[in-house]
Amino acid sequence: MSETTIPSSAPPAGGSVGRNAWVALGVLWFIYVLNFLDRQLLSILAKPIQDALNITDGQLGLLGGLYFAFFYCFIAIPVGWLADRTNRVWVVSIACGIWSAATVAFGLSKNFGQLAASRMSVAFGEAGGVPPSYAIITDYFPPGRRGMALGIYNLGPPVGAALGIAFGASIAAAFSWRDAFIAIGAIGIVVALITPFLVKEPRRGGLDQSAVAPTDAPLAPAPATPAKAPFWGTAKSFFANPVLVLASLGSGVTQIVTYGLGNFAVLFLMREKGMQLNDVALWYALVVAIGMGGGIFASGYLIDRHTKRSKTAYALLPAISLSIALPFYIAFVWAPTWPLALVLMLGPNFLNYFYLSSSVALVQEEVRPNQRVMSGALLLLVMNFIGMGVGPTYVGAASDWFRTTHPENSLQIALYTLIPVYLVAIALFLWLSRVIARRLKTEAAR
Structure with missing residues (x-):
C-alpha cells in the first residue's frame, strides 16, 4: 500500500x-x-x-474501559506511524471494515469471553480511524479554518451516540440487542468498501507555510514535499513538548468523566431513575444530540475566533467550560426523576466536550505536517488510555463495591465520586494556558 498524492484533488491554496x-x-x-x-x-x-448474559457492572466497565482502551490506544501508535508513511485514506477504509466486522461478531457472542474478544477487535479497528482522519482534514483545510473543520468532524461522537441510542434502542426494543449490533456492523462494512472511491489523499502540508519550523514551535510549517517522519523521533518530540503533554493529560482526565458517565448513563437512568428503553430511544437521544453536538460545534467556532487573538484560548476554553459544567453534573446525578435528570444533563453534555476540538487543533498545528497522524495517535494514546481506560473501569468497579451497602443507588454514588476529577482537569488546562502564555511572551521578546 503506497502513498498516492493526486494533485488534481489536492485542496486549493490560501484560505479557500x-x-x-x-x-x-x-x-x-x-x-x-x-x-x-x-x-x-x-x-x-x-x-x-446484562439481563441476557448475567454480567456485572464491573465486567461492563472492563468491556467499555480497560479492555477496549488497551487495544485502542496502543494499536493507534503503529497505525499512526504507518499512515504517516502510506496512504491515509486506505488506512481509514481498512480500519472501518475491521471494526464493523467485529461489531457483527459482538452481536453473535454467547458469553463474556466472546464479548471481550469481539470488543478488543472493535478497538483494534477503531484505532486506525481517527488519527489519519485528523491529518487528512488538516491537509484539506487551511490554518484559520481547521478549528471549525475539526469541530464539525468531532460532531461524529454526539451524532453517532444519538443515532446509536435512537436506532440501537429501537431495534433492541422491537427485536433484540443482537440485531442492533449486526445491522450497524453491516452498514460499516459497506461504507468501508466505498470510501477510497470518494476521498482522495491530499498532499501533506500543502496548505502550510513554506518554511520548516522546529517541532516545538507553536506552528510548524512544512516543505512542499515533507520527508517521512521517524517513529521514535516523533514520539520523543511529542513528549518533550510541555504544551502537547499538558493538552493530552488535561484531555485524558476530562475523559475519565465523559467515558465514565457515558458508559453508564443509560444503565443509571434505567435502573436507578426508572427510564424505559423506548424513552431512551427518544429522549436520551435528543439530549445527547443537542447537548454534546451543540457543545462540540460551538467549541470549534469559539476556538477559531479566540485563538486568532491568543493561543491561550486552546486551554482557557476547556477550563472555563468544565468549571460551568460541574454544578450541572452534580445536579444531574442528584435528580430524583429521569425527566429532571435529562434536563440537567444538557449542561455537562454541552460543556464537557470543549476540550476535544481544542486539543486536536492545538496538536495538529503544533507539529510538522508529516508528523500529524503519529502525533494525533499519541494524543489519543494518552487521553484515551487515561480516560477510556480508567473512567468506565473505575465507575463499574465502584458501583459493584457500593452495591454491598447501597444496592438501590450504587451507580449514583459511583458517579458522585467523579466530582474531584473535574477539578483536576480544570487545573491541568489552567496550567496549560500558563505554559502557552509564557511561550508567547518569550517569543515576543525575541
Missing part, C-alpha cells in the same frame, strides 16, 4: 476551501459517526446485555 475538502470531511465524519455508534452500543444496550 474546495468541494473535495467538504466531500472528504463529510465522508470521514460519517465514518466517525459509525466509529462512535459501534463503540457506544455497549453502553446504550447495557441492561438487556
Whole structure:
C-alpha cells in the first residue's frame, strides 16, 4: 500500500476551501459517526446485555474501559506511524471494515469471553480511524479554518451516540440487542468498501507555510514535499513538548468523566431513575444530540475566533467550560426523576466536550505536517488510555463495591465520586494556558 498524492484533488491554496475538502470531511465524519455508534452500543444496550448474559457492572466497565482502551490506544501508535508513511485514506477504509466486522461478531457472542474478544477487535479497528482522519482534514483545510473543520468532524461522537441510542434502542426494543449490533456492523462494512472511491489523499502540508519550523514551535510549517517522519523521533518530540503533554493529560482526565458517565448513563437512568428503553430511544437521544453536538460545534467556532487573538484560548476554553459544567453534573446525578435528570444533563453534555476540538487543533498545528497522524495517535494514546481506560473501569468497579451497602443507588454514588476529577482537569488546562502564555511572551521578546 503506497502513498498516492493526486494533485488534481489536492485542496486549493490560501484560505479557500474546495468541494473535495467538504466531500472528504463529510465522508470521514460519517465514518466517525459509525466509529462512535459501534463503540457506544455497549453502553446504550447495557441492561438487556446484562439481563441476557448475567454480567456485572464491573465486567461492563472492563468491556467499555480497560479492555477496549488497551487495544485502542496502543494499536493507534503503529497505525499512526504507518499512515504517516502510506496512504491515509486506505488506512481509514481498512480500519472501518475491521471494526464493523467485529461489531457483527459482538452481536453473535454467547458469553463474556466472546464479548471481550469481539470488543478488543472493535478497538483494534477503531484505532486506525481517527488519527489519519485528523491529518487528512488538516491537509484539506487551511490554518484559520481547521478549528471549525475539526469541530464539525468531532460532531461524529454526539451524532453517532444519538443515532446509536435512537436506532440501537429501537431495534433492541422491537427485536433484540443482537440485531442492533449486526445491522450497524453491516452498514460499516459497506461504507468501508466505498470510501477510497470518494476521498482522495491530499498532499501533506500543502496548505502550510513554506518554511520548516522546529517541532516545538507553536506552528510548524512544512516543505512542499515533507520527508517521512521517524517513529521514535516523533514520539520523543511529542513528549518533550510541555504544551502537547499538558493538552493530552488535561484531555485524558476530562475523559475519565465523559467515558465514565457515558458508559453508564443509560444503565443509571434505567435502573436507578426508572427510564424505559423506548424513552431512551427518544429522549436520551435528543439530549445527547443537542447537548454534546451543540457543545462540540460551538467549541470549534469559539476556538477559531479566540485563538486568532491568543493561543491561550486552546486551554482557557476547556477550563472555563468544565468549571460551568460541574454544578450541572452534580445536579444531574442528584435528580430524583429521569425527566429532571435529562434536563440537567444538557449542561455537562454541552460543556464537557470543549476540550476535544481544542486539543486536536492545538496538536495538529503544533507539529510538522508529516508528523500529524503519529502525533494525533499519541494524543489519543494518552487521553484515551487515561480516560477510556480508567473512567468506565473505575465507575463499574465502584458501583459493584457500593452495591454491598447501597444496592438501590450504587451507580449514583459511583458517579458522585467523579466530582474531584473535574477539578483536576480544570487545573491541568489552567496550567496549560500558563505554559502557552509564557511561550508567547518569550517569543515576543525575541
